[in-house]
Amino acid sequence: MTAEPLPGAAAGMPQRRRRGGGGRSGERLMVPPATFASYYGRPIVKAAPWELDIPAYLFLGGLAAGSSLLAAGADLTNRPELRRVARLGALAGGAAGTAALIHDLGKPMRFLNMMRTVKPTSPMSMGTWVLAAYGPLASLAAAAEVAAMLPRPVPIAGRLLALGARPAGLLAAALAPALASYTGVLLADTATPAWHAAWRELPLIFAGSAAASAGGLAMLGTGVAQAAPARRLAVGGAVLALTMEARMGRSMGLSAETLRTGKAKRLMDASRALTIGGALGTILFGSRIRGAARVSGAALLAGSVCTRFAIFEAGQQSALDPRYTVVPQRQRLEERAAAVADRP
Amino acid sequence: MRSRWSSSSDPAADTGWTDAPARKGFFTDSSICIGCKACEVACKEWNGIPEDGLQMLGMSYDNTGGLGASTWRHVAFIEQPRRATGAPGLTPLPMFAATSGQNSPAAAAETGIRWLMSSDVCKHCTQAACLDVCPTGSLTRTEFGTVVVQDDICNGCGYCIPACPFGVIDRRQGPPGARNVGIAQKCTLCYDRLSDGLTPACAQACPTQSIQFGDLDELRVRAQRRVEDLHAVGVADARLYGADPNDGIGGAGAFFLLLDEPEVYGLPPDPVVTTSDLPAMWRTAAIAGATLLAGAAAAFVRARP
Numbered sequence: 335m336t337a338e339p340l341p342g343a344a345a346g347m348p349q350r351r352r353r354g355g356g357g358r359s360g361e362r363l364m365v366p367p368a369t370f371a372s373y374y375g376r377p378i379v380k381a382a383p384w385e386l387d388i389p390a391y392l393f394l395g396g397l398a399a400g401s402s403l404l405a406a407g408a409d410l411t412n413r414p415e416l417r418r419v420a421r422l423g424a425l426a427g428g429a430a431g432t433a434a435l436i437h438d439l440g441k442p443m444r445f446l447n448m449m450r451t452v453k454p455t456s457p458m459s460m461g462t463w464v465l466a467a468y469g470p471l472a473s474l475a476a477a478a479e480v481a482a483m484l485p486r487p488v489p490i491a492g493r494l495l496a497l498g499a500r501p502a503g504l505l506a507a508a509l510a511p512a513l514a515s516y517t518g519v520l521l522a523d524t525a526t527p528a529w530h531a532a533w534r535e536l537p538l539i540f541a542g543s544a545a546a547s548a549g550g551l552a553m554l555g556t557g558v559a560q561a562a563p564a565r566r567l568a569v570g571g572a573v574l575a576l577t578m579e580a581r582m583g584r585s586m587g588l589s590a591e592t593l594r595t596g597k598a599k600r601l602m603d604a605s606r607a608l609t610i611g612g613a614l615g616t617i618l619f620g621s622r623i624r625g626a627a628r629v630s631g632a633a634l635l636a637g638s639v640c641t642r643f644a645i646f647e648a649g650q651q652s653a654l655d656p657r658y659t660v661v662p663q664r665q666r667l668e669e670r671a672a673a674v675a676d677r678p
Numbered sequence: 679m680r681s682r683w684s685s686s687s688d689p690a691a692d693t694g695w696t697d698a699p700a701r702k703g704f705f706t707d708s709s710i711c712i713g714c715k716a717c718e719v720a721c722k723e724w725n726g727i728p729e730d731g732l733q734m735l736g737m738s739y740d741n742t743g744g745l746g747a748s749t750w751r752h753v754a755f756i757e758q759p760r761r762a763t764g765a766p767g768l769t770p771l772p773m774f775a776a777t778s779g780q781n782s783p784a785a786a787a788e789t790g791i792r793w794l795m796s797s798d799v800c801k802h803c804t805q806a807a808c809l810d811v812c813p814t815g816s817l818t819r820t821e822f823g824t825v826v827v828q829d830d831i832c833n834g835c836g837y838c839i840p841a842c843p844f845g846v847i848d849r850r851q852g853p854p855g856a857r858n859v860g861i862a863q864k865c866t867l868c869y870d871r872l873s874d875g876l877t878p879a880c881a882q883a884c885p886t887q888s889i890q891f892g893d894l895d896e897l898r899v900r901a902q903r904r905v906e907d908l909h910a911v912g913v914a915d916a917r918l919y920g921a922d923p924n925d926g927i928g929g930a931g932a933f934f935l936l937l938d939e940p941e942v943y944g945l946p947p948d949p950v951v952t953t954s955d956l957p958a959m960w961r962t963a964a965i966a967g968a969t970l971l972a973g974a975a976a977a978f979v980r981a982r983p
Contacts, residue, residue, distance in 0.1 A: 373754060373944030374737045376744055382840040383849045403974035411978050440834015440849050440860030444814075447833045451815040454960075455953055458837050459813035507974075511967030518966065519959045523811060523952050524840035530952055533959050537966035545970055566977035574969065653840065660941045663948035 370664060372656040379525045381653035387438035389646035391431045392517050393547065393639050395465070396540055398427030399514035400548025400567065402472055406507035407563055409500055416564060418479045419555035421503065423548065425476035428469050435465075457520040464516060468509040475503035514544035521649060527659055528593070528652035529645075531586035536645070538578040543638045545571025546609060550634030553620060553627045561627065565620045568634050572613035575641060576606065589658045592648040601644035608637030687923045689804050693819040701823035702872060703894040704881065704932035705901045708796035708943075709908060709916060711888040713739060717751040717797045720883035724868065725750065728856035744944065745798055747850035750865040751880050754943050756794035796943050797889060799880070800825070800846045800865035801920055802931030805951040808838035808847050808862075816862070823894070823931055824867040832861040843927065843949035867931070894931060901935060913937070919945060926950030 372378075382388070405420035407413075436445045449466070453459040478499030481492045488495075518537030521529040529536070549568025553561050579602075583590050593602050615630030652658040690698035721727065730748035735741050738755035745752045802824045809817040809825050816832035819825060827847075838847050839862065847864040850856070868878035876882070881891035890897060898921055908916035915937045920930030926949050940947050 371939060371941045373744075373756070373942065374735075374740075376944055378845050378941070378944060378946050379843065380839050380845040380848055383836040400970075400974075403970070407974060407978035438836075440836065440862075441832070444831075444833035447814040447816070447831055448835075450831070451813075453810075453813065453815070455810040455956060456813045456837070457956075457959075458811065458835060462813060511971045512963075514970055515963040515966035519956070519963045522959050523956055524837075525807065525843040525845075525949075525952050526840045529840075530955070533955055534962060537959070537963040538969065541966040541970040545973060563974075563977040567974055570973045570977065571970075574973070649840075656941070656944075659946055663946055664941070667948050 370657055370660045372660060376656065377654050378656045378659040379527070379653050381650045382524070382526065383440075384438055384646075386643075387434040389642045391434040391438075392521075392540065392642040392646070393543075394427040394431030394434065395517060396427075396514050396544030396638065396642075397547045397551060397635075398424045398431060398468075398472060399510035400544040400546075400571070401427060401551060402468075402475075402503065402506040402510040403545075404548055404552050404564055404567060405475065406503050408560070409503055411563075413560040413563070416552055416556045416560040418483075419552050420548070420564075421472070421476045421479045421499075423551045423555075424472040424506065428465070428472050432465060432469060457516055457523050461513075461516045461520060464509055464512045468506055468513055471502045471506035471509070475499045475506060511541070515541045521645070524649075525659075526649045526653045527662070528586065528589040529649040531589045531662075532582045532645070534585060535578045535582035539575050539582065539641065539645070542571045542574030542576075542578060543641045546575060546612070546634045547571075547638035549616075550612060550631040550638070553616065553631030554635070558621055558624055558627055562621065565616050565627075568631070569613050569616055572609045572634065572637070575638075576609060579606070579641075588662055589648075589652045592652040592658065593644065596647075596651065598644050598648035598651060601640045601647060605637050605640035605644055608633045608640060612637055687804060687929060688823070689806075689819050689928075690821050690823040695819075695821045698821040698823070700893040700895065701931065702867060702891070703802060703823075703897055703930075704799060704867070704878070705890045705892075705897040705935070706797050706799065706932065707888050707890065707901070707904060707935045708794065709888075709904075709913070709935055709937060710886045711753070711795040711797055712886055713753055713755055713793070713795035714885060715742075715753050716883040716885060717880035717889055718742060718749070718753060720879040721751045721865075724871070724879035725866070726857065727863075728850075728853055730851075745800070745844075745846045745848075745864070747848040747863040750799065750863075752798045754794070754796050754798060756938075756942060757791045758794060758938075759791060794937055794942070796934065796936065797880070797884075798943070798945070799932050800867075801844055801927065801933070802865075802867060803951065804923065804928030804931070805954070806927075807841040807843060807951045807953055808864075810951070810953040810956075811837045811841040813837060820869055820872075822867065822869070822872050824869065824872075825931075826866045826869050827862050827864060829858050829861060829863075834860045834862065836862070838862050841952055843946055843951065865932075898933075901933065904935060908935075926954070 401420045401423035405417050408417035436442050448462040478495040481488050481495045515537040518540040522533035522536050545567050549564045552564035592598055612630045612633030615626055619626035620630055727748045735743055738757050740755040742749055742752050806825045814831050814833055816828045818828055834849055836849050847862050850859050850863050852859055871878055877891050881889040901918055901921055905916050905918055917936055919936050919940050920933035923929035
């Protein structure tokens, strides 16, 4: 279903503009109405008050989650170089992501109020608990790598870290799928038109994007010999993200427009180019040429950043224009009325 | 479609209140609103809400703009060009004909416009998205069935803001030094006054009883009668908004009588609580997580020498 290019929200007086289609005659509306009424073109829903901390967290949390999965696999298959890079990536992503989350609060000192309750109806509550469990585990696994890199072995703590690193890393990996995919629900569980309309795809896109970014980071930091699983994860993640993005563009209806205009479009185009380029580079040269593997890895990382920022931006734009709230709801009402009228 | 996390029309009992009083609410009858903004002023005064911008917005007599962290009542002003008599949405209000008021047919014929005015407020939804998504438990359901922010608990995460299908709640930006800057704020239905058996400030101040406060069940009956009366005297456009317990939010605790379509007043025509899709969203996330886990495992299994 394509939406016609429509004039923006009314700037002047709110007028009752005639809607397209034959709502009153009981005909089913097949295209979105061309006009709609609004109150001086003002937004109906409010955009999230979130700064760029939040899309940055979406990326960093995904990077951490994917890295923990890679680190666990590398640990179990005896690939120490890949394990080290992935564990350090998980720590960096998790720590920076958590900092971004706290920084975005209106009262950062009250961060711990998140721990007052466990609420399955709140994706943010569930995500906070996943992150709170994941953070220490990923940090412990990474601390063991840091201890091992020190010029002189740390006497007791070093031994303890080495012992604890594997179970901690495996537990972090067990939480990683939740960490990578809940953020899709976090955005979708809002009245922000473009986010809610994409609820069927967002968790899959974010999981794919997490895999692509973690694979990309590992390709940047690991020699080609040990990076084979990272390359496979990266390519698989890129394919998943790209496929689901294409499906999202078709399934979300009118608000898909926000992904095809302005800053969100530029970010989405960049995301697609970088992800496709990075994946192709990985397939063609990733196993042979170290430099090409690094460039491909960097492209995949950048592609993941652009994906998150594009989807964030599209949602914010969809909240600012009342059209994306009114038109689909109006259409829903007319379809419901038509269904009632059709009933014998 | 209607798989709600809670579905009863008695939200206080659902939340665990025992011996709760009858659910309280507002019926805002826009057909008798005169746009005096006494509700806006009374609300600001009683609740000690800071100033949040003094701009000329170029929107008829509305320089308030909309609901927000420091605006808990907002009077919308709409000047509609008058078309042919009897055109849908533009019927003058005949009950003022005798007194030759602003909306009388005679006045409308002279000025060429009809005025719509309506005082907007938090809807205190039966299924409240803000409350569902709040990660701290700051947003809570009171014994009166209303939805209230606990100021000392909110950490300003801002999640309730995009969750609200009406765009009501917001995070207070300032001015610096004002109370509760950085946290979410909205109408409390004057929780403090209710607790002392008083009427909320806006309803108390309303000179035309456009804002009526009371037991929700009773208000719904009264509103239905009012719509029927208006239809009987020829105001075909009169309709209730938010009064249906089977709508997408389980019915509003604060509902309205409107004279045009909701979006004309800046209200969503078919609001749905976003968490009604949440179980399906969690299932999608589980599939996504499982896919990621399987993919990561496959990457190593296939790569094993």
